Each structure stands twice: as structure tokens, then as C-alpha cells.
Amino acid sequence: MELITKTKLTFLKNAWYVAALTTELDTETLLTRKIIDETVLFYRKEDGSVAALRDRCPHRFAPLSKGIRSGDEITCLYHGLKFNELGECTHNPHGNGKIPKACAVKSYEIEERDGFIWIWMGNRSKADRSKIMDCSVLSQKPDTAVGHIYMYNKCNYQLLTDNIMDLSHIDHLHGPLINTGGKLSPLLPNVQEEGEVISVRWDWLAEPAMQLFAVHLPRPEDEANQYFQVDWHAPSNMHLKVAAVQDSTDYTNDGLELYDFHIMTPETEFSTHYFFASARNYLEEDGEYNAAKMAGMEQAFIEEDKPMIEAQQQEMGESGFWELQPVLLSSDAGGIRVRRKLSELLEIESA
Ligand code: FES
Ligand SMILES: [Fe+2]
CATH class of the missing domain: 2.102.10.10 (Rieske [2Fe-2S] iron-sulphur domain)
Structure with missing residues (x-):
């Protein structure tokens, strides 16, 4: 191909x-x-x-x-x-x-x-x-546990997809609230493909959990099981689950789970509408926490991801991704699988 x-x-x-x-x-x-x-x-x-x-x-x-x-x-x-x-x-x-x-x-x-x-x-x-990607958890949770945001980006949508498919960037680009303290980059992400959905997952033992979760766990200083899972749906719609639990592996019933949606809609070749939404299974009735959490997510994106990705696009100019011969790392496994799948779907559509 x-x-x-x-x-x-x-x-x-x-x-x-x-x-x-x-x-x-x-x-x-x-x-x-x-x-x-x-x-x-x-x-x-x-x-x-x-x-x-x-x-x-x-x-x-x-x-x-x-x-x-x-x-x-x-x-x-x-x-x-x-x-x-x-x-x-x-x-x-x-x-x-x-x-x-x-x-x-x-x-x-x-x-x-x-x-x-x-x-x-x-x-x-x-x-x-x-x-259509299943986002029904956004309707199932109370309004005080759900938020939606729109953001505009001057870059190709696939750079934004790469950003979510390779979450190792959080330990390098983001602050302690949402990073894993260096746990992620050494892990080999587990990539699965089922039908047209590509999933990438990281599981690790956190010591302690990410700050975002630690304060809401029974013992904030202690170790916790954690995972990230991203399910990609063509062409650029992603469901990200982020979770932590102590003394159990049942994240949904015993732990804390975030259900995030990162949805990229290309405007032009070099500009993208970014829709983000989030729900959770803890503090569901706390509207104040919800507003602060959504504002924090937006701020992290606007101040940290967006400037980097737009600068990356500027540097790449109008060159194609493969044309520039990128060096590939272990953390790229999910993102590269997605780029190949998208190319396949485009070939099928243009045949
Ligand atoms: S009626 Fe619409 S451009 Fe003339
Ligand atoms: Fe990020």
C-alpha cells in the first residue's frame, strides 16, 4: 500500500x-x-x-x-x-x-x-x-458531571489525533496535575484493532496516583492502579478513558474514571475545529468541581498543547508527514497505526 x-x-x-x-x-x-x-x-x-x-x-x-x-x-x-x-x-x-x-x-x-x-x-x-461514536455517557451523567468545550487550532487535524494517540507527551509537556511522573514513556503501549476502531492502552502502578485523582482516593499518598485507553474512530474521533483505583482492579465500581472525548473536525488542510467533552464517575453532583475541572483541562490545552502543535505545524509547513521522514519511537505505535488505517480508508473511498 x-x-x-x-x-x-x-x-x-x-x-x-x-x-x-x-x-x-x-x-x-x-x-x-x-x-x-x-x-x-x-x-x-x-x-x-x-x-x-x-x-x-x-x-x-x-x-x-x-x-x-x-x-x-x-x-x-x-x-x-x-x-x-x-x-x-x-x-x-x-x-x-x-x-x-x-x-x-x-x-x-x-x-x-x-x-x-x-x-x-x-x-x-x-x-x-x-x-457515530458512542458518547452516550455524556447524557447519562448529571449536568454537574459533564462539560463540553470548542477550541480552534491552526494545524492539520492529524497532528491533533497524534497528540491523543501518543499520551506519553503528558510527562514532557504538561505539569504535575495531569502527568504520570515519568511512568508513561518507558511503557510499550498496547495497540489493538477491532473493526474500524483502533485502541491504545497503557496500564501502570502509580506511586502515587496522578494528582488529578490522588486527592480523591482513600489514601492519596499510596500506590494505585492506573490506566489510559484511547479508542479511535475514523476519521479523527477519540474516546479517552483515564482511571485510578486502590486495592482493586474494578475501576468503574471501586475507582475513579474520566470519560473524555477528543473530536477533531478539519476546517481546511491546516486548521481544525477541536471539540472536547468530559464526564466522570466521582463527585458527580459537584458542579463547582466540574467547572474548575473543565477550566483546568481547557487551560492545559490552550497553554500547553496548542502552542506546541501549532508551532509543529509551522515548522512542517506544507510538507506531508511521511515526506519529512519522521523518526518513530515506541510511543508512536497507536498514532502510526491510525495514520495507516486512515490512508487505507481514503484509498477505499477514492477507488
Ligand atoms: S440570489 Fe444569491 S447571489 Fe444572487
Ligand atoms: Fe496534552
Whole structure:
């Protein structure tokens, strides 16, 4: 198999992407967002469900997001063509009012669940909702144990995927609250592939547990069992579990577990929408802790990951990843497996 070297070849079209957070779209907003190089207009219909149309009028390509909304329809502000939520033109104010056959806008399959608005960017007949990553824990836990964040990054989305698939970076880039005190890098990550899901896992005996957890364990100073597991779903959606337990191996019932979602949606070849959400199985009713925890996660990303990854992209310029012949380390096992899998899926889609 020939590896794809240019990042510009790496957008899967027949895939589910998160387009926005539920909270970004109220009943009034006309939200425009570029996804895999296509600008899409999102708005909430009168029944509360989400409509998504190509944000480009077919007449002279004015963005429909600059238009005027009436009911579930949008009128282009430039010369007045009107479109419904399916992208069909319903009114032409010019000449005899006849609507040309080609006068229509692409509309998209949408699924809203667990605080995310998902969009299928490819052929609508291939949209399979069972392929959306399961984030249902975000709906199962109380609001005081759940948070969602949107972040914007000037880099290719695969660099952000690499960042999660290789968590060894936390001991080098991040502070003591979320690092493992050097435990992670020497470990060989366990990589598994099942169907289209690639998992990478690290298990270790912490002495003591990560600071994030230690204070909530029965004996904060003592050793604890810990693990990280990342499940990657094509093209760039990841579920990360982080856990610690003492005197047991039953993390879910006896220990502390975080359920994190790192979802990367390419805007362009060199810019990415990053959606992060998190839930947990401890202090579930503590809203104050929840707010502080989410703020801490956002701050760590904005101040530590983002500057490094954007600088990495700047240094790489427009060169492809493989073209630059990266040195591979043991900690890269999961990330490299994902890059190869994505290349395979792209080959299949373009065949
Ligand atoms: S550009 Fe929209 S009606 Fe002319
Ligand atoms: Fe990080």
C-alpha cells in the first residue's frame, strides 16, 4: 500500500464529523462553519431540529448565512432567491419567477445527540447513524458531571489525533496535575484493532496516583492502579478513558474514571475545529468541581498543547508527514497505526 504523503489528500467525505456543540445553536443563530473545505450554514428549525445547507447561493455564490431567515427558509440577501431547509429553491423574484432546475443548494444529514451536532459530509445514501461514536455517557451523567468545550487550532487535524494517540507527551509537556511522573514513556503501549476502531492502552502502578485523582482516593499518598485507553474512530474521533483505583482492579465500581472525548473536525488542510467533552464517575453532583475541572483541562490545552502543535505545524509547513521522514519511537505505535488505517480508508473511498 502506498502511503499518502500530502495532508491535503486526507479528508474522508463519507464520514461523521462533529460540526458544532448543541449550545452553539439557539433558535435565532445562523451559524456558518467550514468543514473539510466546505462552508456549511446551520440553523435550528422551528421544530428544534437542525438544518444544514451549503453556505453558498447557486446564483452568484453569496453566503446564505448573510441572508434573512423567515420560518425555516432563508432568503439570499444579494438578489432574493429563497431556499427551504432541504435546499430547494421556493421563490425566484426575477422575470416570470420560474425556478431553474439547477437552482438548489446541497443539504446534509445531521444527527444531534449527547451535546454534539454531527454532520455527514459525503453521499447521503451512505450515512449510517450506527457509525457515530458512542458518547452516550455524556447524557447519562448529571449536568454537574459533564462539560463540553470548542477550541480552534491552526494545524492539520492529524497532528491533533497524534497528540491523543501518543499520551506519553503528558510527562514532557504538561505539569504535575495531569502527568504520570515519568511512568508513561518507558511503557510499550498496547495497540489493538477491532473493526474500524483502533485502541491504545497503557496500564501502570502509580506511586502515587496522578494528582488529578490522588486527592480523591482513600489514601492519596499510596500506590494505585492506573490506566489510559484511547479508542479511535475514523476519521479523527477519540474516546479517552483515564482511571485510578486502590486495592482493586474494578475501576468503574471501586475507582475513579474520566470519560473524555477528543473530536477533531478539519476546517481546511491546516486548521481544525477541536471539540472536547468530559464526564466522570466521582463527585458527580459537584458542579463547582466540574467547572474548575473543565477550566483546568481547557487551560492545559490552550497553554500547553496548542502552542506546541501549532508551532509543529509551522515548522512542517506544507510538507506531508511521511515526506519529512519522521523518526518513530515506541510511543508512536497507536498514532502510526491510525495514520495507516486512515490512508487505507481514503484509498477505499477514492477507488
Ligand atoms: S447571489 Fe444569491 S440570489 Fe444572487
Ligand atoms: Fe496534552
